[in-house]
Amino acid sequence: MSATTASAASPAAEPAPLTGGALALLTVGLALGTFMEVLDTSIANVAVPTISGSLGVATSEGTWVISSYSVASAIAVPLTGWLARRVGEVRLFTLSVLAFTIASAL
Numbered sequence: 001m002s003a004t005t006a007s008a009a010s011p012a013a014e015p016a017p018l019t020g021g022a023l024a025l026l027t028v029g030l031a032l033g034t035f036m037e038v039l040d041t042s043i044a045n046v047a048v049p050t051i052s053g054s055l056g057v058a059t060s061e062g063t064w065v066i067s068s069y070s071v072a073s074a075i076a077v078p079l080t081g082w083l084a085r086r087v088g089e090v091r092l093f094t095l096s097v098l099a100f101t102i103a104s105a106l
Helices: 020-046 048-055 061-087 089-105
Strands: none
Touching: 020 048, 020 061, 020 089, 048 061, 061 089
């Protein structure tokens, strides 16, 4: 009778915690990304009268822009988790900020 031993897969080595300048840079980068998302939402709120005027509708009817933005954000949140698992959190954040910057420049 032969006994087989299941060798447990050794867990991947955890990366060392960030310290000093790397931690400060990461904190500033995340804070700026979050700030830009909140600013983008605020800009949409402020722009409702202009958007409504351009479309020839009442300001009260122009609030659909804010509703549409909120729905799009709600749809994107679960997709973000899925994409983060597929491509990695850092790569996804970097690509998202890059896409946001390019779209803002247009």
